[in-house]
Structures are given as structure tokens and as C-alpha cells.
Amino acid sequence: MGRTEIRICGLGGQGVVLAGQILGRAAVYDGWNVVQTQSYGAEARGTTAKSEVIISESPIGFPMIRKCDILVVMSQEALDVNVKDLKRGGLLLIDEGIVKDVPKVNAKVYVVPATKTAEETLGERLYANMVFLGVLNKLANLVRDESMEKAIADTVPKNAVASNLLAYRKGRMLETFTLLHEFFGSRSYVGNEHLSPL
Amino acid sequence: MGIVKSGVYFWQGNEACAEAAIVVGCRFFAGYPITPASEIAEHLAWRLPQVGGIAIQMEDEIASIGAVIGASWAGAKAMTATSGPGFSLMQESIGYAFMTETPCVIVNVQRAGPSTGQATKCAQGDVMQSRWGTHGDYSAIVLSPNSVQEMFTLTIRAFNLAEKYRTPVVLLSDEVVAHMREKVVVPPIETLEMVNRKKPKPGDKAFFGLEEVPPMPAVGEGFNVAVTGSTHDEYGIRFTADPLVHRRLVERLNGKIQNHADEIVDxxxxxxxxxxxxxxxxxxxxxxxxxxxxxxxxxxxxxxxxxxxxxxxxxxxxxxxxxxxxxxxxxxxxxxxxxxxxxxxxxxxxxxxxxxxxxxxxxxxxxxxxxxxxxxxxxxxx
Structure with missing residues (x-):
């Protein structure tokens, strides 16, 4: 049974819910069963927020993630809280500028200048979530590229489609992220190995 | 954009609920924003005007359910959506809708109570409130979805039951089901069952009895109809002390739901x-x-x-x-x-x-x- 569980977390206002929503929609376009859930505080921004996406061949019962295959973190606090839930051999993407203290984990750890790229390319750090989606799909190949782009176009407001697509493509093309820590255990996460090809 | 087309969608539960309401013919929404139900109001405020409907943000939840009851008597399929604190405020008027046999749908997306509790957090604490929240002898129809697909199908069913039995129906959802996004399959619209309230024939006068579910006129259609939450006879005339009239009315109101429990239970x-x-x-x-x-x-x-x-x-x-x-x-x-x-x-x-x-x-x-x-x-x- 093919199944990949992804958690994207950070602070409210960073767009982690939107990123999860777009990834989930893209996976539905590709024909998978998908559940996307979110958790956030009562405040509009500033408190921890997380978004979870389960992509599966078979129908999905329990909708929450206990252990994730992929963890994307956009704040130090989110990393501290969520790193324990990453599966052995999983994939961890962390924002270079916002996360300082990276724990030793049994996972493939990438440091991604997502916020920096968003600021340099579009002058707005709020596009960091799209940069992350680009890097994520490049590394893990979760959905077809055109599905992700369609999902972005179908999700964000019309006047923001171009800038979000630009940030996503920047993420896909990003070469500067670094593999910080390679996992040498029994299983290393290489792409979307749980899902059989379409 | 009109009614949603048949196809596969990636919707949030609240979105599926709103789109289903439009599909089944809901053309009036009144509500007051509250987490985790706000997206229903937000979505319908955008979508209802596109299909010739009306969405109003009222001053509070008491006014919201009042407007919904009024719209139903004006002939519209009408709905409101709220969460625990707002559902508490609506209880008196839910009883009024029951007593006056006003079809309407109340969505309660449950969050953690009592009181304002944990506004963004999921809970299932309103099960008994949805059954016994209003005063007096009352029978409730309450539906419980567990997926985004069911936020769609059970919203349609809620309207159908409300129209069929001329009674308020509660869609009791929860924060997780209402906020999660899943694949939803919208079947061809013509294959969906749609129930509309029975309308009176010219000359009909009994809109509150004689039949188990009497016909319902809309105001302005030429039927002289009095609507009251006080005990009334088959013709809507108040009888606030007569034991038989009260017994007959309230037993029928409960009976029309209890006697059909087999058809309602799912x-x-x-x-x-x-x-x-x-x-x-x-x-x-x-x-x-x-x-x-x-x-x-x-x-x-x-x-x-x-x-x-x-x-x-x-x-x-x-x-x-x-x-x-x-x-x-x-x-x-x-x-x-x-x-x-x-x-x-x-x-x-x-x-x-x-x-x-x-x-x-x-x-x-x-x-x-x-x-x-x-x-x-x-x-x-x-």
C-alpha cells in the first residue's frame, strides 16, 4: 500500500496551510487519495502552525499524521516541536535563515534558503512556502510538476498566480541548498518510493 | 459560476457543505462568523449572489437563525452555520422553528467547550445539546458527517429531511471534518435526490395539522397564514390554555419524526x-x-x-x-x-x-x- 505523509510547519502567517493545500490539490489532480489537515492557534499569526498532507493509493482512515516521511520546517520552534515525529530515514527540509539549531536526526537533512530566495526574487519573504514546494517536489517527486503548477493557479488569488508560480519555479531550480546530514541506515528516503508510478 | 458541475474536487469540509447547499437549492444564508464554521459563511457570501441567492452577516447568532426562519417562510431553502457558543444562542429559535414547522438547516461545527473553550480545537461535546438544547418536548434530526464527501452528501440530505418533515435539521460536524481537505466526487446533479416542501392548493387553510406533515405556504402567496410559536390549532389560531390542542400539536410534531425514525436513521x-x-x-x-x-x-x-x-x-x-x-x-x-x-x-x-x-x-x-x-x-x- 503506497502512502506518503508530509508535515509542513512553521509560524502562523508563513503560509504553511496554503502550501499543504496546494500539495494536496496537486495530488488529487494526479489521482491519489488525499487528506490535508491543519492546526493553528486562535491568533492570526505568530503562533505555531502546521499543515499535514497524506497521499495514498488506498482510502485514508485516520486523517492525522503520527510519524511523517517528510518534514518541512519554517521556524525554530516548529523544528523543536516536530522533529521527534520524523520517521527514521525520512526527509527533513529546514529554512536556512530562520532555523539556527539543527538536531542530529536519522534522516536526510537539507538546509534550504527559502526565505532568502523569496526575498531576493520577489522582495517578499511570504513566498518562502512556494520556494519550499519547489524544492520539496524536486527532491521527493511527489506530484507531477504540471499538477503542482495547476494547483497553485487554482488555489491562490488570480493577481498572485504569477508571483507564486515564479517562487515555486525558483524553488525547483534552486541549486544552493545543502545536504547537511545524510542518513546511512537501512533506508534512505529517495523520492516518492512509496507510490507506484502512474 | 452557477451550480457546481459534476466532477472531482479537492475541498475543505466547510466548502463542500456550502457547495452542497447551493446544489440542493439553498438560496438564503444568514450567519455570524465563528471558528471553525466561518468558511461556510465566507464561501456562501461569495457564491450565493452568483446563483441569485442572498447571504447576510447578521449582528449575532440569535438574529441569524431568526433571519433563516423568516426566509424559509418567504419560500426559500435557508441555512445558518455556527459553532458551540453560537449554537447555544440559537437554541430558543430552533424550538420556534420546530413549533412553527419551519424547514431550515443549522450547521454546528463543534469545537471544544464549554463557553468559548478552545476555539480552534476539535471536540464532540454538543451531541446532547443538539438533541435537548431547546426547551419543551422536542424531537431532533441530527446528522453526523465523517468526511468531506459526507459534508457534501449529508448537507443535501439535511435539506431534504428538513423539507420533507418541515422541521429544523442539524448538521453536527466537527473542526476536523469541517477543516480538512479531501477528494470529493460530485455526481451528476440530476442523479441527486432533491426534496421540496409540499405547497398548499388554492383554498387550503390548514397549514399546521390535519396531515402529519401539512403543506406550507409562503408569505405573499395569498394564503392568510398566522405563524406562532405559541400552541396553535391546525389553522394557526393560538390556544394557549387548551390541553387537547397542545397535546394534539406537540404529539404530532414529535410523532412525525419518531414515527419515521426508520426512514431517517442512517x-x-x-x-x-x-x-x-x-x-x-x-x-x-x-x-x-x-x-x-x-x-x-x-x-x-x-x-x-x-x-x-x-x-x-x-x-x-x-x-x-x-x-x-x-x-x-x-x-x-x-x-x-x-x-x-x-x-x-x-x-x-x-x-x-x-x-x-x-x-x-x-x-x-x-x-x-x-x-x-x-x-x-x-x-x-x-
């Missing part, structure tokens, strides 16, 4: 003819049950379940059947025992009923926790 069952342990679950909590059936099988245990798609009327007979087959029933719910007592009542002395409750922070009962409980119960440690 459940999803698995292994209820033969199992080692039973589970009765509903809403978000029932999602863990699907996982547990498989995991328990690996432990040599057959789990049977009844998943409540209607909470009220309560499916006594089916739960009783599960009780007879299982001998032991676990009732997981995100409250401090509500459905548990109903299961206990329905099961009588044929099964041991074990509560399993968890509240706070929106934390769901996980498949692991449920499996542990099942093993304890089956091995006789609980």
Missing part, C-alpha cells in the same frame, strides 16, 4: 452479525475505527462497528444488534460521555458498554489508543 455497519468486540463511533472519531479494524484483525480480533451518520433519532435497533453480536461495546468520543449513555440504553443488559473519552487541544483518539483499549476490553482487563 448508519454504516461492519461485522455486526459476528464480532469479538463492537465499536459505536461518529464524526472525526470514527475515522480511527477504519484503521483499527485492520490492525485488530492482525491481532486475531474481529471488530464490528456501527458508525452513526444520524445521531438523532438514535439507531436503537442496530446498536442493539451489535450489542447482541459483540457482548462488549466501546464508545470512543471526544467528550466526557454523551453517546455512551445512549448505547448503554440501547444495549440494555446484553452487552458491557465501555466508555473511551478524550478531550482537550483537539487531540483525536488515535488508532493506537483505540487498539490498546480493544485489547484491554477483549482480554477482560476493562
Amino acid at each position: 448508519v454504516e455497519c461492519c461485522n455486526i452479525e459476528g464480532c469479538d468486540v463492537g465499536i459505536v463511533a461518529f464524526g472525526c472519531t470514527s475515522r480511527a475505527v477504519y484503521d483499527v479494524v485492520e490492525e485488530a484483525k492482525a491481532n486475531g480480533i474481529t471488530v464490528g462497528y456501527v458508525r452513526l451518520k444520524t445521531l438523532w433519532p438514535f439507531p436503537d435497533e442496530i446498536v442493539r444488534k451489535l450489542a447482541e453480536a459483540a457482548g462488549k461495546i466501546i464508545v470512543p468520543e471526544m467528550n466526557l460521555r454523551q453517546v455512551y449513555y445512549e448505547v448503554k440504553r440501547a444495549a440494555g443488559d446484553v452487552a458491557k458498554v465501555v466508555p473511551f473519552n478524550k478531550i482537550g487541544g483537539g487531540e483525536l483518539i488515535t488508532p493506537e489508543e483505540l487498539l490498546k483499549k480493544i485489547l484491554e476490553v477483549v482480554r477482560g482487563r476493562d
Whole structure:
């Protein structure tokens, strides 16, 4: 049974819910069963927020993630809280500028200048979530590229489609992220190995 | 953009509810924003004007349900959506809608109470409020979706039941089901059942009796109709002291729901003819049950379940059947025992009923926790 569980977390206002929503929609376009859930505080921004996406061949019962295959973190606090839930051999993407203290984990750890790229390319750090989606799909190949782009176009407001697509493509093309820590255990996460090809 | 087209969508639960309302013909929404139900108001404020409908943000929830009742009497299919605190404010008028036989749909997306509690966190604490929240002798129809697909299909059903029985119907959702996004399949619209209230014929005068569900005129159609929450006879004339008129009215109002419980009750069952342990679950909590059936099988245990798609009327007979087959029933719910007592009542002395409750922070009962409980119960440690 093919199944990949992804958690994207950070602070409210960073767009982690939107990123999860777009990834989930893209996976539905590709024909998978998908559940996307979110958790956030009562405040509009500033408190921890997380978004979870389960992509599966078979129908999905329990909708929450206990252990994730992929963890994307956009704040130090989110990393501290969520790193324990990453599966052995999983994939961890962390924002270079916002996360300082990276724990030793049994996972493939990438440091991604997502916020920096968003600021340099579009002058707005709020596009960091799209940069992350680009890097994520490049590394893990979760959905077809055109599905992700369609999902972005179908999700964000019309006047923001171009800038979000630009940030996503920047993420896909990003070469500067670094593999910080390679996992040498029994299983290393290489792409979307749980899902059989379409 | 008109009514949603048949196809596959990736919707949030609240979005699916709003789109379903439009599909089934709802053209009036009045509400007051509240987490975790706000997206229904937001979505309908955008979508209803596109299909010739009206969405109003009222000053509070009391006004919202009042506007919905008024719109229904003006001939519209009407809905409001709220959460616990707002649902509490609406209780008096839900009784008024019941007494005046006003079809309408009230969506309550449950969050953690009492009071403002934990506004963004999931809970299932309004089961009894949805049944007994308003005063007086009352029968409720309450539906409980557990997926985004069911936020769509059960919203349609809620309107159909409201129109068929001329009564308020509650769609009792929860934060998880309302906020999660899933694949939704919208079937060809012409294949969906749509029920519209029975209208009176020219010359009809009895809009509050003579038949179990009497015809309902709209104001302005030329029928002289008086609508009152006080006890009234078949013609809407107030009788505030007559014992027989009150008895006749209130017994009919309850009877039109109770006598048709078999048609209203809807459940999803698995292994209820033969199992080692039973589970009765509903809403978000029932999602863990699907996982547990498989995991328990690996432990040599057959789990049977009844998943409540209607909470009220309560499916006594089916739960009783599960009780007879299982001998032991676990009732997981995100409250401090509500459905548990109903299961206990329905099961009588044929099964041991074990509560399993968890509240706070929106934390769901996980498949692991449920499996542990099942093993304890089956091995006789609980």
C-alpha cells in the first residue's frame, strides 16, 4: 500500500496551510487519495502552525499524521516541536535563515534558503512556502510538476498566480541548498518510493 | 459560476457543505462568523449572489437563525452555520422553528467547550445539546458527517429531511471534518435526490395539522397564514390554555419524526452479525475505527462497528444488534460521555458498554489508543 505523509510547519502567517493545500490539490489532480489537515492557534499569526498532507493509493482512515516521511520546517520552534515525529530515514527540509539549531536526526537533512530566495526574487519573504514546494517536489517527486503548477493557479488569488508560480519555479531550480546530514541506515528516503508510478 | 458541475474536487469540509447547499437549492444564508464554521459563511457570501441567492452577516447568532426562519417562510431553502457558543444562542429559535414547522438547516461545527473553550480545537461535546438544547418536548434530526464527501452528501440530505418533515435539521460536524481537505466526487446533479416542501392548493387553510406533515405556504402567496410559536390549532389560531390542542400539536410534531425514525436513521455497519468486540463511533472519531479494524484483525480480533451518520433519532435497533453480536461495546468520543449513555440504553443488559473519552487541544483518539483499549476490553482487563 503506497502512502506518503508530509508535515509542513512553521509560524502562523508563513503560509504553511496554503502550501499543504496546494500539495494536496496537486495530488488529487494526479489521482491519489488525499487528506490535508491543519492546526493553528486562535491568533492570526505568530503562533505555531502546521499543515499535514497524506497521499495514498488506498482510502485514508485516520486523517492525522503520527510519524511523517517528510518534514518541512519554517521556524525554530516548529523544528523543536516536530522533529521527534520524523520517521527514521525520512526527509527533513529546514529554512536556512530562520532555523539556527539543527538536531542530529536519522534522516536526510537539507538546509534550504527559502526565505532568502523569496526575498531576493520577489522582495517578499511570504513566498518562502512556494520556494519550499519547489524544492520539496524536486527532491521527493511527489506530484507531477504540471499538477503542482495547476494547483497553485487554482488555489491562490488570480493577481498572485504569477508571483507564486515564479517562487515555486525558483524553488525547483534552486541549486544552493545543502545536504547537511545524510542518513546511512537501512533506508534512505529517495523520492516518492512509496507510490507506484502512474 | 452557477451550480457546481459534476466532477472531482479537492475541498475543505466547510466548502463542500456550502457547495452542497447551493446544489440542493439553498438560496438564503444568514450567519455570524465563528471558528471553525466561518468558511461556510465566507464561501456562501461569495457564491450565493452568483446563483441569485442572498447571504447576510447578521449582528449575532440569535438574529441569524431568526433571519433563516423568516426566509424559509418567504419560500426559500435557508441555512445558518455556527459553532458551540453560537449554537447555544440559537437554541430558543430552533424550538420556534420546530413549533412553527419551519424547514431550515443549522450547521454546528463543534469545537471544544464549554463557553468559548478552545476555539480552534476539535471536540464532540454538543451531541446532547443538539438533541435537548431547546426547551419543551422536542424531537431532533441530527446528522453526523465523517468526511468531506459526507459534508457534501449529508448537507443535501439535511435539506431534504428538513423539507420533507418541515422541521429544523442539524448538521453536527466537527473542526476536523469541517477543516480538512479531501477528494470529493460530485455526481451528476440530476442523479441527486432533491426534496421540496409540499405547497398548499388554492383554498387550503390548514397549514399546521390535519396531515402529519401539512403543506406550507409562503408569505405573499395569498394564503392568510398566522405563524406562532405559541400552541396553535391546525389553522394557526393560538390556544394557549387548551390541553387537547397542545397535546394534539406537540404529539404530532414529535410523532412525525419518531414515527419515521426508520426512514431517517442512517448508519454504516461492519461485522455486526459476528464480532469479538463492537465499536459505536461518529464524526472525526470514527475515522480511527477504519484503521483499527485492520490492525485488530492482525491481532486475531474481529471488530464490528456501527458508525452513526444520524445521531438523532438514535439507531436503537442496530446498536442493539451489535450489542447482541459483540457482548462488549466501546464508545470512543471526544467528550466526557454523551453517546455512551445512549448505547448503554440501547444495549440494555446484553452487552458491557465501555466508555473511551478524550478531550482537550483537539487531540483525536488515535488508532493506537483505540487498539490498546480493544485489547484491554477483549482480554477482560476493562
